[in-house]
Amino acid sequence: MQQQTVSISRIQLGANPRRFFDDGELEQLVDSIRKVGLLQPIVVRESAGGVFELVAGERRLRAWKQIHGDDSEIPVTIHQADLDIELAALVENTLRADMSPTEEAAAAYALVMRLHGDVDEACRRLAWRPEFLKRRLALMAACPEVRQALNERKILLGHAELLASIPKERQEKALKAVLAHNIPVSELKTQLANYAQELATAIFDKGECGTCPYNSDQQSSLFSEAINTGRCTNPQCFAEKTHEALELRAKALEQGGKYPVVRLVSAEQEGTYTTVDASTVGDEQIVACRSCAHFGATVSESPATLGEVTEGICFDLSCNAGKVEAYRKARAVTPPPAPAPLVDTEDEEEQTSAGTATAVPSPTVSAASGKAAAPAGIRPSSALIEYRRAAWNLAAQKYLVQADVAKADAVLAVAVATHNVGNARVTDAVKAVLSTDHPTVADVWAVVDPAAASDTRHDRVRKALAYAICQALSVENFRTVVIHGLGVELHHTWKIDSEFLGLLTKGDLKTLADEIGVPQTPGMFSGKKADCITEFLAAEGKGFAFAGIVPEVMKL
Numbered sequence: 135m136q137q138q139t140v141s142i143s144r145i146q147l148g149a150n151p152r153r154f155f156d157d158g159e160l161e162q163l164v165d166s167i168r169k170v171g172l173l174q175p176i177v178v179r180e181s182a183g184g185v186f187e188l189v190a191g192e193r194r195l196r197a198w199k200q201i202h203g204d205d206s207e208i209p210v211t212i213h214q215a216d217l218d219i220e221l222a223a224l225v226e227n228t229l230r231a232d233m234s235p236t237e238e239a240a241a242a243y244a245l246v247m248r249l250h251g252d253v254d255e256a257c258r259r260l261a262w263r264p265e266f267l268k269r270r271l272a273l274m275a276a277c278p279e280v281r282q283a284l285n286e287r288k289i290l291l292g293h294a295e296l297l298a299s300i301p302k303e304r305q306e307k308a309l310k311a312v313l314a315h316n317i318p319v320s321e322l323k324t325q326l327a328n329y330a331q332e333l334a335t336a337i338f339d340k341g342e343c344g345t346c347p348y349n350s351d352q353q354s355s356l357f358s359e360a361i362n363t364g365r366c367t368n369p370q371c372f373a374e375k376t377h378e379a380l381e382l383r384a385k386a387l388e389q390g391g392k393y394p395v396v397r398l399v400s401a402e403q404e405g406t407y408t409t410v411d412a413s414t415v416g417d418e419q420i421v422a423c424r425s426c427a428h429f430g431a432t433v434s435e436s437p438a439t440l441g442e443v444t445e446g447i448c449f450d451l452s453c454n455a456g457k458v459e460a461y462r463k464a465r466a467v468t469p470p471p472a473p474a475p476l477v478d479t480e481d482e483e484e485q486t487s488a489g490t491a492t493a494v495p496s497p498t499v500s501a502a503s504g505k506a507a508a509p510a511g512i513r514p515s516s517a518l519i520e521y522r523r524a525a526w527n528l529a530a531q532k533y534l535v536q537a538d539v540a541k542a543d544a545v546l547a548v549a550v551a552t553h554n555v556g557n558a559r560v561t562d563a564v565k566a567v568l569s570t571d572h573p574t575v576a577d578v579w580a581v582v583d584p585a586a587a588s589d590t591r592h593d594r595v596r597k598a599l600a601y602a603i604c605q606a607l608s609v610e611n612f613r614t615v616v617i618h619g620l621g622v623e624l625h626h627t628w629k630i631d632s633e634f635l636g637l638l639t640k641g642d643l644k645t646l647a648d649e650i651g652v653p654q655t656p657g658m659f660s661g662k663k664a665d666c667i668t669e670f671l672a673a674e675g676k677g678f679a680f681a682g683i684v685p686e687v688m689k690l
Contacts, residue, residue, distance in 0.1 A: 138209075138210060138212065139207040139208060139209050139210065140178065140186055140207060140208060140210045140212075141205065141206070141207050142195070142198070142199055142202075142203075142204055142205070142206055142207070142208055143204060143205060144184060144185055144186055145176075145178060145185075145186045145187075145188055145195065145208075145210075146181075146185055146186070146187055146188065147187075147188050147192065160193060160196060160197060160200075163193060163194065163197040164197045164200050164201060167194075167197050167198065167201055168201060172194060172198065172208070172209055174191075174194070175191070175208075175209040175210050175211045176188065176189075176190065176191030176192075176194050176195055176208060176209070176210050176211070177189040177190040177191055177210070177211050177213060178210045178211070178212055178213070179212065179213045180212055186210065186212070189213060194208075195208065234284055234285045234287070235270060235273055235284060235291050235294070236273055236276065236280075236281035236282075236284045236285055236294065237285060238270050239270040239271060239272075239273040239274050239281075240274070240281070242256065242260065242262075242267060242270050242271060243271055243274050245259070245260070246267075246271065253267060253268075268356055269356055269357065269358075272295075272298065272347075272353075272356040272357060273294060273295070273298055275298040275299075275302070275347060276294050276297055276298040276302075276305065277297075277302045277305040277306055277309075279305070279306050279309055280293075280294055280297045280298065280305050280306075280309050281294070283309060283313070288313060289309070289312060289313070290319055291358075291359075292319035292322075292358065292359035293312055293319055293322060295353075295357035295358065295359045295360070296319065296322050296323055296326055296357075296359050296360070296361075297309060297312075297322075298357070299326070299347075299348070299350070299353045299357065299360060299361070299367050300326065300329075300348070300367045300368070301348070301367075301368050301370065301371075308322075308326075319359060323359060323360075323361055326361050326367065327361040327362055327365065329367070329369065330350065330361060330365035330366055330367045330369070331365065331366040331369055331372040332364065332365060332366075333349070333364050333365065333366055334364060335440070336366075336372070336375070336376070337376060337379045337380070337440055337441040338375040338376060338378065338379035339379075343366065346366075346368075348366055348367045348368035348371065349365075349366060349367075350362060350363050350364065350365040350366075350367060351363045351364065353367070376440070377435075379441065380398055380433050380435060380440075380441060381398070383433050383441060383443065384396045384397070384398055384433045387431050387433070387443065392431075392445075393429065393430040393431045393445070394425075394426065394427050394428075394429055394430055395427070395428060395429065395430030395431075395447075395449055396430050396431050396432070396433065397430065397431075397432055397433070397449070398432070398433050398434075398435050399432045399433070399434060399435060399436075400434075400435040400436055401436040401438075406449070406451070407432065407447050407448065407449045407451070408447070408448055408451060408454055409444070409446055409447060409448070410423055410429070410446055410447070410448040410454055410457075411446055412516055414454075414457075414458050414461065415454070415457040415458055415460075415461050416461040416464065416465075417514070417515075417516045417519045418519055418609050419457050419460075419461065419608070419609070420516075421519055421520055421523050421609075422523075422606075422607070422608040422609055422612075423448065423457070425605055425606040426448075426450075426453075426606065427606070428448055428449045428450035428453065429446075429447070429448060429449075430447050430449065431443060431444060431445045431446070431447055432444045432447050511645065511649075511686055511687065512638065512642045512645050512646065512685070512686070512687040514687050515637065517637055518637040518638070518687065521633075521634065521637055522687070522688050522690070523609075523690075525624060525627075525628045525688065526612065526616070526617075526622075526624060526690055527601075527604060527605050528627055528628070529622050529623070529624050529626065529627040529628065530601060530604040530605075530612075530616050530620075530622055531601045531604075532626075532627050533620060533622045533626075534597045534600050534601050534604075535597060537620075539592075539593045539596050539597065541600070541620060542593075542596040542597045542599070542600035543596065543600075544619070544620070545600035545603055545604060545615060545616075545620075546596065546599060546600055546603070566598065604616055609690055612690060613690055617690060623684075624684050624688060624689075625681070625682045625683070625684050628684070628688070629680050629681055629683075630671075630680040630683060630685070631671075632667055632671060634688075635667045635670060635671070636667065639663075640659055640663050640666055642687075643659060643663070643666050643667070643670060644659045646670075646685055646687075647659075647670065649685060649686065650683050650685060651678075652670060652673045652678060653673050653676065653678060655669065658670075
């Protein structure tokens with residue numbers, strides 16, 4: 135390394151990490167050189183053609199030119215040709231107090247890239263602590279406008295660190311507000327904290343959030359200025375992940391097959407749907423509602439109830455209003471049930487477990503005739519109503535499988551005419567027959583088209599669709615289309631068995647025995663219900679036949 139003087143005209147600027155030169159500081163340096171001279175030569179490296187490349191000392195070069203002009207000679211220290219200019223310039227400038235943090239950050243980032251990401255080696259060359267290097271590198275998350283503002287001393291380092299913690303596309307807008315309103319660092323921190331999302335409220339998997347640069351826990355380890363821990367400073371990403379989680383919940387409900395409709399709903403959509411259950415439409419109607427195309431569940435998008443699932447929802451308010459009113463009128467004209475007789479504890483528990491609290495009253499004597507009045511009929515529980523409908527559905531299915539396809543066409547025609555084809559059961563039927571998860575209209579028509587009668591799936595699809603529609607019909611429509619229209623009879627596919635009897639109370643069993651004429655033995659209904667059922671079924675082996683008998687409670 136040599137020291138000599140070189141003409142300023144032969145010096146060209148090198149890769150200086152400094153981008154901003156304060157005019158006031160430059161004037162102080164000019165005044166110092168005028169009074170005491172250049173105490174430290176600039177550093178150059180000889181290049182081709184007698185040209186020298188500036189390594190360090192651009193401020194001194196500028197001040198010298200201002201005093202002595204472009205044709206003067208300046209004291210220089212000439213380094214060897216293989217000198218790492220970028221590293222030398224960086225070290226030279228970082229030893230001085232007036233290089234901005236973002237200028238240090240840009241130069242340090244370039245060095246780390248040249249070292250193929252070796253942060254430890256970069257720290258060794260720069261004589262920086264690892265924590266300091268990481269803090270400087272973290273500033274590279276600031277957008278160019280923020281870094282320029284810090285370079286020009288328009289904002290403080292605290293401003294830059296806080297702005298670097300939010301997405302770049304929002305930094306420029308926030309910077310303009312800081313400059314326009316002279317917002318202090320403390321106020322900016324408060325504003326950004328209000329803008330951030332609480333990670334504790336997230337309904338999505340936060341596994342990736344642990345190392346995310348928008349996690350305030352990460353930011354607090356990098357910056358001297360950071361918002362409270364446990365926050366996400368990227369609301370857009372937070373919102374996208376939240377929406378994905380909500381859609382996953384909705385999809386899981388759809389795949390469960392329990393609900394024809396599952397929707398994401400916000401507070402603004404309240405009033406476009408309502409809950410529906412047996413208490414509002416009755417035991418029989420709720421069975422039909424569960425197969426309706428407008429029955430389903432909701433997943434809440436509202437902040438107060440985010441992610442909550444509400445099941446048993448009707449999305450057809452006009453239909454629901456009609457069913458509720460019909461049930462209200464039916465209850466108004468139905469006389470209250472007779473009071474239940476006293477029963478032992480065991481019998482009472484059995485009645486409760488069967489889903490009904492109605493027992494058969496003891497026969498009363500008519501004053502006019504002196505004969506015992508006919509016993510009251512069996513009032514079905516919700517479980518028995520569902521069992522009954524399932525039995526009728528099976529009867530319809532077996533009938534359609536065995537009948538000519540024209541019968542299925544009749545059901546389809548009724549469904550189309552009454553707009554009762556939009557239900558999940560129809561879709562499931564097509565999926566099963568066509569073996570596809572995404573059947574299209576073209577797929578279905580290609581099979582049910584009369585020209586495709588030779589296709590082995592032709593009859594199967596038509597019958598499957600008809601059966602699916604039968605399942606979705608209301609009780610009233612099922613009677614009209616299936617029982618009266620097609621002439622389906624339950625006794626061809628169903629017979630009294632232990633499953634059916636298990637849905638009845640001991641009082642119901644006695645009523646049923648009286649109704650169908652089952653031979654009764656002394657004490658037949660005084661023991662446990664399981665024993666009653668065993669003795670009831672044993673009657674068939676003693677000359678009594680259950681075949682062809684359909685009790686009133688099993689009729690629609």
